[in-house]
Every structure is written in C-alpha cells, then in structure tokens.
Amino acid sequence: MENGAAQPVIVAIDGPSGTGKSSTSKAVAAQLGLSYLDTGAQYRAITWWMVHHGIDTDDPTAIAAVAAKPEIVSGTDPENPTITVDGVDVAGPIRGQDVTAKVSAVSAVPEVRTRITELQRSIAASAVTGIVVEGRDIGTTVLPDADLKIFLTASPEARAARRSGELKGADLNTTREALAKRDAADSSRKTSPLAKAGDAVEVDTTDLTLPQVIECVVTLVEEKRAGK
Numbered sequence: 001m002e003n004g005a006a007q008p009v010i011v012a013i014d015g016p017s018g019t020g021k022s023s024t025s026k027a028v029a030a031q032l033g034l035s036y037l038d039t040g041a042q043y044r045a046i047t048w049w050m051v052h053h054g055i056d057t058d059d060p061t062a063i064a065a066v067a068a069k070p071e072i073v074s075g076t077d078p079e080n081p082t083i084t085v086d087g088v089d090v091a092g093p094i095r096g097q098d099v100t101a102k103v104s105a106v107s108a109v110p111e112v113r114t115r116i117t118e119l120q121r122s123i124a125a126s127a128v129t130g131i132v133v134e135g136r137d138i139g140t141t142v143l144p145d146a147d148l149k150i151f152l153t154a155s156p157e158a159r160a161a162r163r164s165g166e167l168k169g170a171d172l173n174t175t176r177e178a179l180a181k182r183d184a185a186d187s188s189r190k191t192s193p194l195a196k197a198g199d200a201v202e203v204d205t206t207d208l209t210l211p212q213v214i215e216c217v218v219t220l221v222e223e224k225r226a227g228k
C-alpha cells in the first residue's frame with residue numbers, strides 16, 4: 001500500500017429488523033476504529049419530522065412535496081451515535097411505536113430515498129478510516145462498490161423474541177406480526193427494496209450469539225483489508 005496508509009474500508013450490513021445489524025455494526029466499527037451509520041435512524045428521523053409537522057404519512061404526494069425540508073444530521077461515532085432533525089435530538093422519539101408503524105410508508109417514497117441516499121453517500125465518502133453502514137439497501141443501491149457486503153438473517157421467531165425482549169414484555173405474537181408486516185412493505189416497494197446484493201455474504205444469526213456474529217464480521221473485514 002502506498003505510503004503505508006490504510007485506505008478507507010467500506011462495509012455494508014443489510015437485513016431485516018432484529019437480525020442484529022445495529023449491535024453488530026456498532027461493535028465492529030468500534031473494534032476496528034471505523035465510523036458507523038445507522039440508516040434506519042435517518043428514515044425514522046424523517047418520519048418523525050413528517051408526523052411532527054402534521055403531514056399525512058399515507059399520502060406519498062404530500063410526503064414528496066416536503067421531503068427536502070428536514071435537515072438530518074447523523075453523528076457517526078460508534079460509541080455514541082447521534083441523530084438530530086433541524087437541530088432537535090430525536091434519538092429517543094424515533095424509537096416510538098408511532099414512528100415504527102409509519103416508517104415503511106415514508107421510506108417507500110422515491111423523493112425521500114433520493115434525499116437520504118445522497119446524504120448517506122456523502123457521509124460514507126467523508127469517513128477517513130472507513131465506515132460500517134447498516135440498513136436495507138446499502139449493498140444494492142447506496143454503496144454498490146462497498147469493500148464488503150453482509151446480509152444478516154434470523155428466523156422470524158428469533159427476531160421477534162429479540163425485539164420483544166427490548167420492548168420489555170411486548171407480546172411475542174404481536175411483535176412477530178408487526179415485523180412481518182414491515183418486512184413485506186420494505187421488500188415489496190418499487191424503489192430500492194430490502195434485498196440481498198448478489199455479492200453479499202449471508203450470515204444466519206438464529207443460533208449465533210452476538211459476540212459470535214461480531215467476530216465473524218470482524219474476521220471478514222480483516223480478510224478484505226489484508227487482500228486490498
């Protein structure tokens with residue numbers, strides 16, 4: 001490598017909800033000294049803004065008309081990821097049930113995706129050592145030239161159990177149904193649906209512990225870096 005300086009490494013981690021994308025991406029980025037970007041948080045943030053401003057989230061035309069307005073800023077330190085909209089810290093509110101129920105409809109609007117995709121590309125391009133970007137369409141659309149693409153999966157039962165554990169006592173069946181509904185919406189939308197890139201490495205995390213998944217991804221990144 002020229003001058004001994006490592007080139008930035010770009011890692012794309014995609015998959016449905018509850019497969020371990022956020023936990024894995026944060027840990028891998030922290031361990032390897034890379035930046036971290038939670039793209040789901042950006043779609044949640046724009047959804048929060050729509051709700052906050054009384055935009056009808058069932059009306060794609062109304063959403064498209066204001067999609068350029070909110071200013072979304074993501075902090076990419078894996079030890080302390082942050083997200084603000086128009087200067088307001090929305091890290092808490094974007095995890096609420098209302099936003100979770102509406103985010104798939106908002107993120108299906110092409111004008112929203114174009115806007116957020118541009119933002120994601122510029123954040124990735126400015127990451128000095130490299131970045132781990134997690135989402136649904138990172139390997140297929142946002143960063144198709146990523147050095148490494150991972151697609152995480154897990155059984156619907158495992159994913160629902162993990163999510164209801166987080167939501168403290170949320171009913172397992174209700175959680176599983178909500179996940180299935182969001183999967184279906186995210187996978188069937190016309191613009192950049194949730195999908196595994198042809199060159200992504202699929203990791204089924206159903207029977208793996210989180211440390212095992214992290215170790216697996218760290219090893220894959222290190223192998224890529226060594227081969228660069």
Ligand SMILES: Nc1ncnc2c1ncn2[C@@H]1O[C@H](COP(=O)(O)OP(=O)(O)O)[C@@H](O)[C@H]1O
Nearest residue numbers: 017018019020021022023162166205208209210
């Ligand atoms: N392999 C795993 N085994 C058990 N629990 C896990 C595993 N991976 C993640 N979790 C837990 O499941 C929940 C959802 O993980 P998260 O990383 O937020 O998934 P995603 O970002 O894909 O929605 C978290 O509470 C996390 O600690």
Ligand SMILES: Nc1ccn([C@@H]2O[C@H](COP(=O)(O)OP(=O)(O)O)[C@@H](O)[C@H]2O)c(=O)n1
Nearest residue numbers: 017018039040041043103104107135136137
């Ligand atoms: N790259 C991405 C990331 C998220 N999203 C949307 O944002 C929603 C929330 O993503 P998330 O990663 O926060 O979801 P969880 O895995 O936390 O449940 C998804 O259900 C998608 O509708 C997307 O369309 N594209």
